[in-house]
Amino acid sequence: MGSISAKSEVDVLIVGAGPAGLMMATWMSHCGINARIVDKRGTKIFNGQADGLQCRTLEIFDSFGFGHRAWDESNHMLEICLWNPDANGIIQRSDRIPDTIPGISRFQQVVLHQGRIERFFLDSIESKSGMRVERGVLPTKLEFDESSAEDPNAYPITVTLRHLSEEEATPKQSATSANGAALSDGLYRSNMTPDDTNELIMQAELNKKANNEEIVKAKYMLGADGAHSWVRNQLGFKLEGESTDYIWGVLDIIPITDFPDIRMRCAIHSANSGSVMVIPRENKLVRLYIQLTTTEKGAGTKFDRSKITPEDILQAAQRIMAPYKIAYRYCDWWTAYQIGQRVGTQFSARERIFLAGDAVHTHSPKAGQGMNVSMQDAYNLGWKVASVVKGISDRSVLKTYQSERRRIAQDLIDFDHKFSRLFSGRPAKDVMDEEGISMEGFKEAFEKGNMFASGIAVNYGASVIVAKKGDAAEQGDGSDVAMKKKALQINSNQSLATNVKLGMRMPSFKVLNQSDARPSHFQELLKSNGRWRVIIFPGDISIPQQADRLANLGNILAAPDSFLRRYTPSEARYDSVFELLAVHAAPRQKTTIFDFPEAFRPYDVRDGWDYWKIFVDDQSYHEGHGQIYQNYGIDRQQGCAVILRPDQYVSYVGPMDDHEAIDKFFSAFMIPQRSSHPNGAVSVPNGILKNVTENSSSGMEKQAVRKDERESAGLLVA
Amino acid sequence: MGSISAKSEVDVLIVGAGPAGLMMATWMSHCGINARIVDKRGTKIFNGQADGLQCRTLEIFDSFGFGHRAWDESNHMLEICLWNPDANGIIQRSDRIPDTIPGISRFQQVVLHQGRIERFFLDSIESKSGMRVERGVLPTKLEFDESSAEDPNAYPITVTLRHLSEEEATPKQSATSANGAALSDGLYRSNMTPDDTNELIMQAELNKKANNEEIVKAKYMLGADGAHSWVRNQLGFKLEGESTDYIWGVLDIIPITDFPDIRMRCAIHSANSGSVMVIPRENKLVRLYIQLTTTEKGAGTKFDRSKITPEDILQAAQRIMAPYKIAYRYCDWWTAYQIGQRVGTQFSARERIFLAGDAVHTHSPKAGQGMNVSMQDAYNLGWKVASVVKGISDRSVLKTYQSERRRIAQDLIDFDHKFSRLFSGRPAKDVMDEEGISMEGFKEAFEKGNMFASGIAVNYGASVIVAKKGDAAEQGDGSDVAMKKKALQINSNQSLATNVKLGMRMPSFKVLNQSDARPSHFQELLKSNGRWRVIIFPGDISIPQQADRLANLGNILAAPDSFLRRYTPSEARYDSVFELLAVHAAPRQKTTIFDFPEAFRPYDVRDGWDYWKIFVDDQSYHEGHGQIYQNYGIDRQQGCAVILRPDQYVSYVGPMDDHEAIDKFFSAFMIPQRSSHPNGAVSVPNGILKNVTENSSSGMEKQAVRKDERESAGLLVA
Structure with a gap:
């Protein structure tokens, strides 16, 4: 056919x-x-x-x-209400806990x-x-x-x-x-x-x-x-694992009920009729996960799903939630399942x-x-x-x-195994x-x-892309992902940023853009576009020593043999492989982007300086103070450098100016690119007058310049 | 043709x-x-x-x-930098002020x-x-x-x-x-x-x-x-007013400059070359408003705009911003204007x-x-x-x-007249x-x-739709918009909500939905859909007296002759003309929506109770405490009632249960609707069992109910 x-x-x-x-x-x-x-x-x-x-x-x-x-x-879930039988076997709200642990994410x-x-x-x-x-x-x-x-x-x-x-x-x-x-x-x-x-x-x-x-x-x-x-x-x-479980039904309904917590996430354990989980949804819907059997089946037993009807599921919910009433006129979807825990x-x-x-x-x-x-x-x-x-x-x-x-799948299966048995069991x-x-x-x-x-607890083990101490096989699923080139092995120093945990995703607090004072969550800067980020925290650059360290680092990063250039294709934009960001801790109003080396504010012949790479830890007008140094556990007198993977997980934490360690890190797995001429960023040695008329080779897409604009630009040097 | x-x-x-x-x-x-x-x-x-x-x-x-x-x-503007000539006539940053006054809006x-x-x-x-x-x-x-x-x-x-x-x-x-x-x-x-x-x-x-x-x-x-x-x-x-002004040019460019505040809003006064306003925009653009003439023209003089080129405008900017350099390669748009202030x-x-x-x-x-x-x-x-x-x-x-x-247009013209002269003048x-x-x-x-x-200062005068003291003609543009039916004249009591200013737009602070604890800005509840809002602040309803007042009010609002019913078409949904909202101040966790009269949680045969009308002033898990009673200046022991126009301006502030005043207010300009049977909200006298099977006339669109759903619902009464 x-x-x-x-x-x-x-x-x-x-x-x-x-x-x-x-x-x-x-x-x-x-x-x-x-x-x-x-x-x-x-x-x-x-x-x-x-x-x-x-x-x-x-x-x-x-x-x-x-x-x-x-x-x-979406519907936002804020609180979990736990309902359990009281001494008379009647369900009552016994506790409330936040659905998401406060402070772990901006979502x-x-x-x-x-x-x-x-x-x-x-x-x-x-x-x-x-x-x-x-x-x-x-x-x-x-x-x-x-x-x-x-x-x-x-x-x-x-x-x-x-x-x-x-x-x-x-x-x-x-x-x-x-x-x-x-x-x-x-x-x-x-x-x-x-x-x-x-x-x-x-x-x-x-x-x-x-x-x-x-x-x-x-x-x-x-x-x-x-x-x-x-x-x-x-x-x-x-796939390996168990293939059976208790039988549960799912109803997506607009509930008609006198149960007072129907718009909360609830875990309801009845005395003898099983459990219900309430998940309030968008468009007035509520999803109910309803336990249909109260005994655990033997391994290998299959139940006949075709015999289960929404009426059966609703009746089970009514038994569990009694003396509260629940019914519906509108059902969006329903199903029943009996799935075990299995992993490849x-x-x-x-x-x-x-x-x-x-x-x-x-x-x-x-x-x-x-x-x-x-x-x-x-x-x-x-x-x-x-x-x-x-x-x-x-x-x-x-x-x-x-x-x-x-490794994550294994952890999930373990969690689910334990959790679903706790959920399906009869209350003591x-x-x-x-x-x-x-x-x-x-x-x-x-x-x-x-x-x-929450997904926030994920902690990837040591590997060629996570410079972490310990045994790589042990920290992962057993696969061998350790660094092979021992000469390129580097050591992170977690103590320089105690809350920027190696192997975990970068936490987020607010920073201000140095050039326009706009607050943003640090994570908002970390778009998923395949770029690695090297983030320099130079601390308080009004301290001369820190300013010097920053200037030296800038020179090295701008050099033709810097990793920034070796691993970036010559025809690509300056930040297409690595994005170099800075977050400093000097007072914003006493600082400008011109206090930073050019590496942190690359120049482009059409667009001028890049104003979107330098940030500051200071008070905003309308959104408070992110206190990012304090929250990341970074010393303002000392600073640090952080490498982030393109998926925002932390690869490395080290001194702000240990460019050799950073260079080694990337050298271990990156492929050198041909670079016949300096890529991307154009050096601006003699101020802007020269550059406005220069036709420097930039990695940027060439733009047609209108005659009147060219003349305007020309007037500058006339 | x-x-x-x-x-x-x-x-x-x-x-x-x-x-x-x-x-x-x-x-x-x-x-x-x-x-x-x-x-x-x-x-x-x-x-x-x-x-x-x-x-x-x-x-x-x-x-x-x-x-x-x-x-x-959009681009967000956070700070205004003021640049003025120093003792040597060189421009320098003399001051910074927030672009938007902190606290006046959530935007x-x-x-x-x-x-x-x-x-x-x-x-x-x-x-x-x-x-x-x-x-x-x-x-x-x-x-x-x-x-x-x-x-x-x-x-x-x-x-x-x-x-x-x-x-x-x-x-x-x-x-x-x-x-x-x-x-x-x-x-x-x-x-x-x-x-x-x-x-x-x-x-x-x-x-x-x-x-x-x-x-x-x-x-x-x-x-x-x-x-x-x-x-x-x-x-x-x-239109009446002045038709001339100084001449200004506008350039929308991606600037190439060493001026350090180019991404801030700036007001730059040069010693003798005129002024520039810098407006940083989206997509790397910056708008420059550039003064082209430094003397005020006589009334009636027209300048020849066709002779002005972008080069002229850029050169003027360069003179004003010297010794800083500015040029561009990309110009998005430009113009020049000479407009006076005129009002119809x-x-x-x-x-x-x-x-x-x-x-x-x-x-x-x-x-x-x-x-x-x-x-x-x-x-x-x-x-x-x-x-x-x-x-x-x-x-x-x-x-x-x-x-x-x-009145607003006149205020604007006065403001613009004063401001543009201050801006175009030579610094002393x-x-x-x-x-x-x-x-x-x-x-x-x-x-x-x-x-x-900011637009927040707008304060509409007394009229049939703003129950404010004073002379209506004087508070507006002179038109006669005073209440004609003196028997329906009501008096607001501003002291019951000192920061909910009559004639001004409702300020916004965060509240939590009682049923799901979700925080939202109060303004987010005030969608522009043509509905008037009657907002009851019953205070702390754990105080028996306040609970009683609320219950009494609920009875009156639910009565067939309530204004809610008289002015709502019988075929329309219960909240299509008026939306009745409550914001209480009892502890959230000790309250449920069932502590409120039905008028605040109308029942619908398909959708059950309405969970989106009752809110609470309490601590959230992730977004702080809105302190809305305190911020609105409302006493938690006493409460108040507020009427908001469909455009969120405050019409009335009075005691929480003075339903007669509220009724009078609407009676002054609303048209009674025929109502052969009670509109919208269905009373639920005997608990939900009855209603699930009742085929009560609801204002809601009838929904086809699937057979299995009807059976499920039917099981409830079986």
Whole structure:
């Protein structure tokens, strides 16, 4: 059926356009990588499915420019109310805890349905590239030439793609949720927002290729194709773990109830009828996770989901939440599940074909982790693949994907295992009731779990890209990702920035731009565009010694043999591989950008000085004082230097002017670029008069200069 | 040329799709009014033109849902640097002041070009209605039947509209800015963002009607057609004031300079070469307002703008900013102007045809006020016209437009007159130099001006919609807008909420939603949708006396003869005319929404209780404590009631339970609605069980209820 119609090459092929695949595609588009993303489904989803967004996920969204969209449209969860049986077995609110631990992020956990999240990804991809999700496209054959895996120019992956007809690509509703009810047309439309229209038009165009096959050769490939991953199966990789659990139902409804905390996140343990978790959502919806069985099934037992109805689920909720009443007139989506905890043994084949998301870890949905961890898998991987494809980094960075993410998956599975048993257990009647779950213990687990569930606790181990002490294999999943070139081994000094933790994501506090006094969160400066950041904290530069150290450092960084130049392609903009930022601690009003060496304010013949690289830790007019030195644990008399990965994780902390250590760090995995002439930044030795008329070679796109402008500029030197 | 092709009727016809016209159209779309908006130009503008956005304007944008877009895309101005000649005549930074006075708004003044602002309006209009700007449409004839002006059902306005061809509708570049340079294609495109594409497609469709004329009959009309207003000329209305001033040039450039404050707003007075104002903008641009003549022209003298070139303007800037250097390679836009201060004598013809924006006031651009005041004119007018068209209010509210806005225009003209002379004057050499301008005086004027320029200082006088003491004519522009029905006269008690100033816009502090603990700025609750708000501050309802007062009030508000019901159409949703909100001061964690009468949490058969009307003044987990009682000056033991207009201005402050005063206030200008049965909110006397199955008449759109849902709901009563 159908004929082979085309052969082509692509740098990166992504299979699956769920959150993990879309995260990968977003990286590719923001880094300018030639990539394709295919999905066997005919349309994106419009409601139901995963919903919680961790703080860390929102930080990541923000780094791609759409954090505010998720923040604005979502429901914000602020408080968790714990409901337990009292002495008479009647449920009562026993405690309240904040849903997100105060202070850990500038975002808090929110809830929004997956369809909107996918929309944000699609828009972000479109804003940066011509890449579009190719829907109704099914991979049917995979060949992998392992012998050329280490050849940077090879395309060792060959995939046959079949373009489905519309009928084939439109799943029965039951395919998107194992037991999801068919949605009526009216409900379907009510979940469609105007910006989904183009999606449907494009689908029709893709269908022109229906029933054809094509062959694609790829350098790299990501299997983000879900729990039943075709890519994983082709590779013969397995998931390991338990496959059974208690049975839970999910209802997405607009509740009609007298339960007073229905707009809070609640964990309700009834005396004998099981548990309910309440997740308040956007558009008046509330999601209820409802325990349907109160005994743990034996391993291997499958329950028959087709026998479960929404009525059964609602009745269970009514029993658990009694004496409060609950009902609904509007149901948006429902399902039931029985999923265990399983994790993949291998996350890649020779660091050429990778797996992410549900393809390598599955667990209970109610931990609110699945979609987040899946997206974060791809967020970890994307910039690494991009930097290798671009020839900036060697392939050694790719091994850290499995080392870093398989460890997280294992931690998640352990957390979920423990948490879901605590949640499904019967509350203890008293301290002597050893079979019951202690509600104090449950609260403690919940509080600890909250830190884990924020995504902020992620702490990557030592590797070629994290200059941390200790055993690299032990800190990761066991893979060997230690620095191989011992001469390039460097040591971080965590004490210079006690709260900028090696291996963890950079915390955020407010700083002011030196040139315009505008406050911003430090994280807002760390856009996801594939750039490494070298951040110099020179301390109080009104202290002569610190000013001297800064000036010396500036000279070295500006030199032609500086790492900034060696690893930046000559035709690229000065900050395309490394962004050099400074945050000083002298009084803002006594400082200007001209107190900084040129390396920190590169000159461009069209745009003049770069005003967006130098920041200050000082009082703002309207948004307080970020106290970033104090909050990062940096001494204002001494300063420090920090290297951040393109994903905002901390690689290195050291003295502000130990440029040799920084140089070594990058030398361990970066590929020297030909540089026939100084890249990017143009030196301005004799003031601006000369430069305005100079036709210096700049890395910037040349701009047509209008005659009257040229004359104006000319007048300056007349 | 062309033939009359159509006759039609419309409730509101808007002429001119600049900021004032678009603001009016936005109101119409958000209030569901049948309106059209036409503009003789063929496309929206893409760069140049007005740029500053006041805090108040951002608050208004936010009330329509696009404040964040302006906030995110704009450049934020934080600080004003004052540069003056030192003893040797060399300019030096003499002072810094905050650009926006801290604490007056949750926004600060920002800068963004008009093309983007128009985009936000267009998107907001489109999100709420089918209305689109009809471009290339020129009104050619206006007939106004004054005799039917007071007949609410009449269409006293007849306008002939001519649909232009594309050639006619495309202005020469010089038409958008008197002396604007023609922009090359490349520059033009660089200013177009992807979301302008549909605009261009639509233009082509409009052109299908080219060369036809049509006749439109309208109930109301707005002339927002600029300084050379065709509508104003048809009505024979005049502008009065001075028509000359100093000559200034404007350059929008990416500057190449060693001036250290180029990213700050600066007022630079040179010793003898005139003044420059620096306005840092988005996309690396900086706008320079540059004084070209240092003597004041005699009244009536016109200068020849065609002789001014960008080179002249740059050279003047270079003289003023010496010894600092300034040049550019990229110029986005430039112009020169010589505008006096003029204000219209009449803002409407019989409150049927209104004028707004430049059509009734012109002044110097550098006060950063023009576009803001123009938009705020239409913001003041829109909801009034909408409420009259809908039959909610009688026509008496329309007189307040001229009374309120002409007063503002006069204040603006006075401010601009004083400020532009201070700005254009030569700095005094010493205290004996009486012809020079005192730099201390300038700074003081600047600081005072900042409050005015924020838009927050607007204080509307007593009228039928502002229950304020004093003489209505005196507090406004002299128009008679006093309450006519003396029996309905009520008195506010400002002392019950000392910082909720009668006639001023409601200040904003954070509150928490009672049901989910989510913090929001109080202003965020005040969406511009045409609704009046009655806000009850019951104080600490854990005090029995306050709880009793609240319960009594709730009973009265729920009664069939309550103003809430008398003035709300029977088929409309319970909160479509009035939104009843409560902000209490009892501890959040000891309160639930069920401690409030039903009037504050109306019940809907599909959606259950309304969880979004009750708020609390308490500590949040992540965003501090709004202290709204303290900040509003409200006693927690006593409380108060506040009436807010649909534009967030304060109409009334009184005791929390003086429902008679509130009833009188609305009775003075609202039109009773037929109400055959209780509108909107459904009483729930016997708990939810009954209601779930009741088929009560609700104002809500009926929703198809799926069989399984009905069964689920049915199970409740089984």
